[in-house]
Amino acid sequence: MSNAFPHRHLLGIEGLSADDIRIILDEAEQWVEFNRRPRKQDGRLVGLTQINAFFENSTRTLFSFEIAGKRLGAQVANFHAAASSVKKGESLIDTALTLNAMRPDVLIIRHEANGAAADVADVMDCPVINAGDGRGEHxxxxxxxxxxxxxxxxxxxxxxxxxxxxxxxxxxxxxxxxxxxxxxxxxxxxxxxxxxxxxxxxxxxxxxxxxxxxxxxxxxxxxxxxxxxxxxxxxxxxxxxxxxxxxxxxxxxxxxxxxxxxxxxxxxxxxxxxxxxxxxxxxxxIQEQVEMGVAVRMACLDIFTRSARS
The missing domain is CATH 3.40.50.1370 (Aspartate/ornithine carbamoyltransferase)
Structure with missing residues (x-):
């Protein structure tokens, strides 16, 4: 597949075309079979840093993004709001600016506010993937x-x-x-x-x-x-x-x-x-959905970090 994908961030389905969606699904197919192997290690994200910034609790989404990043070789750091300066009153944008200063290559964010992912994307130098924003999109x-x-x-x-x-x-x-x-x-x-x-x-x-x-x-x-x-x-x-x-x-x-x-x-x-x-x-x-979640998130991490690897 060409390195060129017409979107820098994945903030929602809104704005994607049917072809954009098919590109991601087709990319994910290879990772389904990859994830069924006894050994699951691919090095295409070696040297890249992935931050999972979750301001809400999560099991499936957080862990599948973490597993996806690690299987692709990324350095994965999980940010938990409950153990951060958010509890001291730090704003979302100030938190995002702090994370941006650490120079991640991709940021995954879940937040209770509608539009939070888009707000964060405005101040980040890396691609942002929305892992759920309020009542907005996932x-x-x-x-x-x-x-x-x-x-x-x-x-x-x-x-x-x-x-x-x-x-x-x-x-x-x-x-x-x-x-x-x-x-x-x-x-x-x-x-x-x-x-x-x-x-x-x-x-x-x-x-x-x-x-x-x-x-x-x-x-x-x-x-x-x-x-x-x-x-x-x-x-x-x-x-x-x-x-x-x-x-x-x-x-x-x-x-x-x-x-x-x-x-x-x-x-x-x-x-x-x-x-x-x-x-x-x-x-x-239901269990197939969980399995496909890892494959899809591997595809998204691969696609949205290609500019960082070029």
């Missing part, structure tokens, strides 16, 4: 979801995909609502009125009846109820969420034959999804 999650689907179905175009649950507060949904239609999928949003977004892209349909919304779909992407991002009154008003919007074995029968189930994690078993469905090897793609 682009690498959308990319790994796309790779998971492409490997399962051999295509994304024409798939009927229902994104279900707390869409209003989900940056995962924010990115998937942009990427999946761009790749030719039919996307439905399914959830209570209070958890649907105010702004919905053209061509995406919405449903408040769960069973109607998932009927005939090839993929159901369940989302966690994000109580930490809700107002207390809204959180308290949800009531018996599982009885209306939980994915149960009975409701699974409404999907298309051979339909698949996804979840970005962490899961609330027994709330948005029953545990036996999450663990069903024929239906669930």
């Amino acid at each position: 682009p690498t999650q959308a990319l790994l979801d796309a790779l998971t689907l492409r490997r399962r179905f051999g295509r994304i175009e024409g798939l009927k995909i229902a994104i279900c649950g707390d869409i209003r507060h989900s940056r995962v949904a924010g990115s998937n609502m942009r990427s999946l239609p761009l790749l030719g999928a039919e996307v439905r949003l399914v959830g209570p009125v209070a958890l649907l977004p105010d702004s919905i892209p053209a061509g995406i349909s919405t449903f408040t009846d769960f069973e109607e919304g998932i009927a005939g779909t090839d993929v159901v992407m369940m989302l966690r109820i994000q109580r930490e991002r809700m107002e207390e009154a809204l959180s308290a008003s949800l009531g018996d969420y599982h009885s209306f919007y939980g994915l149960t074995r009975e409701r699974l029968d409404r999907l298309a034959p051979n339909a698949a189930v996804m979840h970005p994690g962490p899961m609330n078993r027994g709330v948005e999804i029953d545990g036996d469905i999450a663990d069903d090897p024929k239906r669930s793609l």
Whole structure:
């Protein structure tokens, strides 16, 4: 692949073309097979420094970025806000300027504020990859979801995909609502009125009846109820969420034959999804999503650091 990729940063799916996404997915394919080898070491990022700056807790995203960087040979440093001067009142931009002065070659950032990644990118001399900003975007999650689907179905175009649950507060949904239609999928949003977004892209349909919304779909992407991002009154008003919007074995029968189930994690078993469905090897793609996350993040680190290596 050419060294030229038309974007310096990965701040969101917004701004990417379908071809841009396919370039990243195609690049990630090689890393899927690489990661299944007994020995997993590639030296293309040797001598480069990767900072993972996480202002929110994370398991899958933080560790997959760390593993991705180390498998490519990078020097990886993890910044945890809870143990930093952020606790003393240091601003995000001052923290970013401090990290920039250490001359990293790529910065991965997760932050609770919408637009934080873009703000940081404005003051950094290296590429910035958004690992989740508030209710905004989570682009690498959308990319790994796309790779998971492409490997399962051999295509994304024409798939009927229902994104279900707390869409209003989900940056995962924010990115998937942009990427999946761009790749030719039919996307439905399914959830209570209070958890649907105010702004919905053209061509995406919405449903408040769960069973109607998932009927005939090839993929159901369940989302966690994000109580930490809700107002207390809204959180308290949800009531018996599982009885209306939980994915149960009975409701699974409404999907298309051979339909698949996804979840970005962490899961609330027994709330948005029953545990036996999450663990069903024929239906669930949840563990495959985690595996594809490492491959996609390796591809992103490779692509966005090429200028530093040229």
